[in-house]
Amino acid sequence: MITEVKNEVLYFDGCSTVELAEKYGTPLYVYSENAILKECNELKSCFLDKYENTRAAYATKAFSSIAMCKIMDREGFCLDVVSGGELYTAIKAGFPAEKIEFNGNNKLREELELAIDYGIGRIIIDGLQELESIEEICKEKNKKMNVLYRITPGVDSHTHDYITTGKKDSKFGIPLDEEVIYPAIEAAIKSPFVNFKGIHFHVGSQLFDNRSHLLALETTLQLVKKTKEKFNYDITELNVGGGFGVTYTDEQRKPYEYFLKPIMERIIEFSNETGMERPAVVIEPGRSMVAEAGISLYTVGSIKNIKGIRKYLSIDGGMTDNIRPALYQAEYKGAIANKMSRPAEDVVTVCGKCCESGDILIKDGKFAEAEAGDILAIFSTGAYGYSMASNYNKNPIPGVVLVKGGRSAEIIRRQSYEEMIARECYTEL
Incomplete structure (x- = not known):
């Protein structure tokens, strides 16, 4: 088990969370390598090893670090990056260029130059002007x-x-109006500077129903068919994105196979119907790879009990290390990590230390009765925590620790005050 309790203390992948907090300080992001490997192995068994000509590109926007890139490379995964910074991280990790795809809207020229210079495997074009920039x-x-x-x-x-991306009214992607998409495809086919490989879609994130994927897939397959009819050109690659939902509170997570089996069955059926060769199929799991593999540790500070209204439990982190509750109204579960055997009957609201009334991480959650100095753990924070962290109120960004079988190692150092202001300067005008 990744989490267990020993002598009232929460252990995460064999490590005492109390000892981790003492050794590395709080706030602290903690990732279980074994939990990440479990996700990798599940995807291998139901997709990569089951079907030929498939790839899984980990979406680094969920959590990007040199260590994570190295784990993904070791496990045979590709990377999906969405910025020059994520690409640079992959380069510094020594990640194989041909296994990197570059996604995202409004890619800057310097980002495209970095990608082309490094010789990455794919650029996923998000807008009509982008093809011209790549060609240039x-x-x-x-x-x-x-x-x-x-x-x-x-x-x-x-x-x-905020995490719906497949609707027609979206900042992402090229619309399917015939007067838009087919001239774009023709331009890519005829270009001497690009190899037009295929089509990508991503319908959204945190999904628990496969109907959106299947509807988008059907639309895409018809586009593949019409491309063959219009231009006698074979689409050789389909990227169906990710968006596989995870458990934050009471959600019932669906296995990867629930999404991927019907997708593959329909693609195979389509190839048989049309006589066209089955294209390579790529997926982009991100959140599902790391969300449940990560927890956040905090130290409890002041406690404020407003009689008959609410009890506030203040911690030494907050919206600067987890913006999701304020941004998406995301919900989490937590526990007092050094009092795990005590009844969780105290209803409290966990608030951060930022000067914002909206700096709330858990509203009216049930915890063991806490006191200042206790260690509070929040679960399933591995995705979009560190990657969306900020220095708001001049709070340093926490460190990141990787744990595995009772061992721990710092993979991102905690930011110091000096590092936080190192780029600042002043010239009197």
């Missing part, structure tokens, strides 16, 4: 780039508006 750079550098088009399939995934 490739012409200057005498290179040719593999590309896919990200489309907007017009599917509502019924998740939070």
Whole structure:
């Protein structure tokens, strides 16, 4: 088990959370390597090893670090990056260039140049102007780039508006209007500077129903068919994104196979129906790989009990290390890590130390009765915690520790005050 209790203390992948807090300080992000490997192995068994010509590209926006890139490389995964910074991290990790795909809207010229210079495997084009930029750079550098088009399939995934990406009204992707998509495809096919590989879609995040994926897939397959009819051109790659939901509180997580089996069955059926060769199929799991593999540790500070209204439990972190509750109204569960055997009957609201009324991580949660100095753990914080952290109120960004079988190692150092202001300067004008 990844979590267990010994002598009232929460252990995470064999490590005492109290000892981790003492050794590395709080706030602290903690990742279980064994939990990450469990996700890798499940994807291998139901997708990568089961079907030929498939790839899984870990979406580094969920959590990007040199250590994470090295784990993904060792496990045979590809990477999906969405910025020059994420790409640079992969480069510094020595990640194989051909296993990197570059996603995201409004890629900057310097980002595209970095990708093309490094020779990454794919650029997923998100807008019509992007093809022109890639062609211009490739012409200057005498290179040719593999590309896919990200489309907007017009599917509502019924998740939070901020993590819905497949609707027609979206900042992401190329719309499927015939007068838009087919000239774009023709331009990519005819370009001497790109190899047009295929189509990408991503319908949204934190999904528990496979219907959105299947609807988007059907739209995409019809596009593949019409591309063959119009241009006699074979789409050789389909990237169906990710978005597989995880458990934060009481959600019932669906296994990867629930999403991937019907997707693969339909693609195989389509190939049999049309006589077209089955394209390579790529997925982009991110949140599902790391969310439940991570916890956050805090030290309890002041406690405020407003009689008949609410009890506030203040911690030494907050929205600067986990913006999701304020941004998405995300919900979490937690526990007093040094009082795990005591009844969790005290209803409290866990608040951060920022000067914001909205700096609330857990509202009206049940905990063992806490006191100043206790260690509070919040679960399933491995995705979009560190990657969305900020220095708001001039709070340093916490460190990150990797644990495995009772051993621990710091993989990102805690930011110091000096490091936080190291780039600041002043010249009197």
